[in-house]
Amino acid sequence: MSSAAAKVALIGAGRMGRVHGLSAAANQRLHLAWLAEPRSDAAAALAAELGCRTASLADVLADPEVRGVIVAASTDAHLDLTLQALRAGKAVFCEKPLDLDPARLKAHAAELAAPAAPLLVAFNRRFDPHFRALKAKIDAGAIGALETLNIVSHDPAPPPPGFVATSGGLFRDFTIHDFDTAAWLMDEAPSEVFAFAECLVDPTIGAAGDVDTARLVLRFPSGRLCTISNTRRSGYGYDQRIEAYGAKGAAMAGNPRLSTVVAASRAGARADAIHPGFASRYLPSYRAEMEHFADVLAGEAAPAAGYAESIAALALAEAALRSLASGASEAVAA
Amino acid sequence: MSSAAAKVALIGAGRMGRVHGLSAAANQRLHLAWLAEPRSDAAAALAAELGCRTASLADVLADPEVRGVIVAASTDAHLDLTLQALRAGKAVFCEKPLDLDPARLKAHAAELAAPAAPLLVAFNRRFDPHFRALKAKIDAGAIGALETLNIVSHDPAPPPPGFVATSGGLFRDFTIHDFDTAAWLMDEAPSEVFAFAECLVDPTIGAAGDVDTARLVLRFPSGRLCTISNTRRSGYGYDQRIEAYGAKGAAMAGNPRLSTVVAASRAGARADAIHPGFASRYLPSYRAEMEHFADVLAGEAAPAAGYAESIAALALAEAALRSLASGASEAVAA
Amino acid sequence: MSSAAAKVALIGAGRMGRVHGLSAAANQRLHLAWLAEPRSDAAAALAAELGCRTASLADVLADPEVRGVIVAASTDAHLDLTLQALRAGKAVFCEKPLDLDPARLKAHAAELAAPAAPLLVAFNRRFDPHFRALKAKIDAGAIGALETLNIVSHDPAPPPPGFVATSGGLFRDFTIHDFDTAAWLMDEAPSEVFAFAECLVDPTIGAAGDVDTARLVLRFPSGRLCTISNTRRSGYGYDQRIEAYGAKGAAMAGNPRLSTVVAASRAGARADAIHPGFASRYLPSYRAEMEHFADVLAGEAAPAAGYAESIAALALAEAALRSLASGASEAVAA
């Protein structure tokens, strides 16, 4: 890292803690100094891998040299940790969601909407190079006025037992990325949503009160439309695609493959597999997102997404849940 | 043609009359003998192109050697012509739709559901080699149990002025193919439909009371789901694709291109265009459909689609229209 | 067929006789009246399939209404049949090669180079829609000045025993298409050729004195270059591709697939197979070639290839054989 690197700390040594910690450690403009995690074994192991030291949350927040905090603890702790860090004057990179409960977020609207330090909520699709290339093409007018979107977002395999209970459900946990992506690409907040959703894949998901297969349709105030296809189990890898249709043509962003190798036999020509999961599929987006946080810390960029985007995406998830119950399209709460 | 070719007649010298007439003339197992069309100039021109003779409808139906009649007149005449031909003991190949009004169809249910001679309604997607290959793959278990479908059906450019008024509107005229395709691939009739639709493309379509852009979601009694994407103007050709998702993987049928040529420049690699319209895109399906009619005439096949499929597809269109009005999902009438 | 169709006769009821006979029978501008074939069983069977009558060669040539003769007998009879037909004033469509022996051809140079009736030698690659689209792109300047070509021409599986003995060998039988294609696309006759060739696939081919795997390089007087890759057994279908490289970019013509279906699994995404052999792969080119013969008969086109192209392609095959023996590049005989 360069001598001017910004000192940052990581909170959380779980799956996403490791993902964001590796991005921070690899970033030449950040100096990942501290890892705060109550489970000392997990803390020690990840700190060794990241080449940083462990510390208590209190010590991290008390360190005047720490400029940014990466919040990657369990979802239910995101909001409190973010508020504590902001109050300590630290810029925050918070893994999504900021919180699963819009009411809880709104209770802190003043602190979150105009935060004392920059607040970046990690909607990582916005940093994926393929989706950014798609947006650049749209913004450059390559397909004329954007009219409709078809988003496919398919998980490779169902989450482990127990995940569903704390996840907030398919719409708040998984579709929320697609909600944010739709608004980001359309540059407009959807006004109505309709959802069909079922449990077709894994009965334990249904038993936990959730769904695993969904088709949603969004309507925007401009009359433009968007479909979202979700499943918790694709059977063929982590499928993340977007089709954008405009007045002059269309543009699609597809899945990078593990290699360019194609094997030809009498049965056809088989291209290599797509990525097996989010960690490798979105590695470039996680790296770019952390680079954006470095920009934010350097005063070179405003956070790409924060409180407003979090509230907006949650409002879509809430409307989708209401639609499931009512069987009708539901207006998205302002 | 072979000496055992079945004698058939064509009714109608319009756009679809020419399409089906060329298929019949090219089929070695059919002997296209007559063309009946009240506009004598059009009749003479097409008869010359097809190498057949003109005749009145009455003469055609009175010819005892005529075994089959191809009904390709204007939509509002389909039902009456079909009934007349069936009553004359002729097998009928009827361009879709059999009629735009379910009530009119149901008024003749007895004659149409168990017709005196075979009745084939031309849902041509069922004969497209790509969609058939997709169905064969699904039926062979290649993707496990089929769970969801995403259908994209985009017209290249808006229809000419005046077309909308007699078309029955987007759902009855265009989406109807997708409704039939969904039921055919799922091997199950959808039970609910939701639709968002707008006029984003051509204000004259809106002025005529129709929509030109739609996103629909179908639910099947098994809980399976299907999206349909429609536009009247793609800007990039006639886009006809189906994605099928199952328990073990997915299969997609895409667009054949005008050639396999790819040109590489600094800007990227450009594959050749897709077909500009239905006539060339679906030429193989029209040919295969006529071959199927030859099979039907030879007693080697039962019609792939008839009254029941026509009623089912229309019921979906009606439910979609009700959904547009209600903003809710609508049950499909039995 | 139309009433103005040109009356033609087919000579030969073997594999290529059937291919070209079907093209002629399907062509509305041709009236395939006669089939001449000494083996009466084969003649009767094919004539029934084609809907034409059998006749002796003498009767065919004596029929004043016959305007064209399609020569598709065994290779060693091509030249004599062609000469007889030309002398009878009939236009000739001759399956390639006109003859395997340049000396024999040159002995009739006067009659063949300026024939009494049009002489078309069926280098069918010139009529393939993909290769034509490639040539059109090159000719339109899309890749700038054409500099190099890479041609891949791979047979799916070795020919049956006994074929090699009469085939003339790999270069005269198979590579000859690629030699013609190279000259056609470059619009220049190659001046030098080098060949490496081996028997890697089928020892019986080697035992018959032939090779089954080859890599050739052609140099043109302009300094431009071309590679040709050949095998008698691809293991994955009939692979026919051309890559063209120019001063501003490149263009490639690839293999059409049996359908557009792609199946995705954990192992990757498998596109459908390419064609299993020449008959289906080149069906559109055979049809287009026969349409070209109809143009020639109608006086609307001069034959796309005849004696000069036959001599030129054979001269390349001869030079390639000399190169195999000498281990050096060999000049192509004028």
Place this chain on the structure above:
Amino acid sequence: MSSAAAKVALIGAGRMGRVHGLSAAANQRLHLAWLAEPRSDAAAALAAELGCRTASLADVLADPEVRGVIVAASTDAHLDLTLQALRAGKAVFCEKPLDLDPARLKAHAAELAAPAAPLLVAFNRRFDPHFRALKAKIDAGAIGALETLNIVSHDPAPPPPGFVATSGGLFRDFTIHDFDTAAWLMDEAPSEVFAFAECLVDPTIGAAGDVDTARLVLRFPSGRLCTISNTRRSGYGYDQRIEAYGAKGAAMAGNPRLSTVVAASRAGARADAIHPGFASRYLPSYRAEMEHFADVLAGEAAPAAGYAESIAALALAEAALRSLASGASEAVAA
């Protein structure tokens, strides 16, 4: 980097010095401590970017903690620097070629073939993930016995003036990668080579006595064959592809694209561009190559290529040059 990182030094601050320096700096298992470069401005700038310090060559070699040296100076200094470093007991990562003159190399055969410390010569194609995936597929038997290769290696644009003079010419500078790749994939050293080569692209290259467009054919002792296509100016980016043909099928490794975005218009569907040059195209291979050097330093791997591979590739270049002069295939010197 981890505390157990191996201390290494970089020699050379030019284009390839920066490429390999960035790889070393990003590698957690290496500690890039020193940069030695006589031009002090260039040294200071690159050292700042890499976060290391500058030193003289003598000081680097005298540092007992330095375990490895990365030689990335000008080509004519590679051999002397490598020998000095090996004599100082340092493992060496040497940018290819080790030297352009086989005689010079052979004069030090004893020191280089069985070096006092590990010697890795950077034939980076061996580390490209796509080519490695191709080799893995071949080695796994996916295409049966490997029979032939077609290698396409096209530079995007001619090198700057002056480069040719010191490059050793197309075969020693550029094709040398393809020579190594062919031997690596075939697992056999070619025995004969034939080359056609021309100056079609840039007259200044011809004026400097070099060629810019080539087609080569290699024969292996087993009779297997390989073509190599080279140009100094593709016009469409840096094109690096390999096709491998075997007894049961084929496998191809293609070009990764800048993104997965495809834009569809009436003119066709345009995929994003391939990489504009080697630096980004082969970034993953440079990273993997440095990781391999870390393995070598850790005693976990023997160098993938060294003196023997350097001599073998140069011998092919020499034979290709002789072929150009003789017009015949030339045996490769043992």
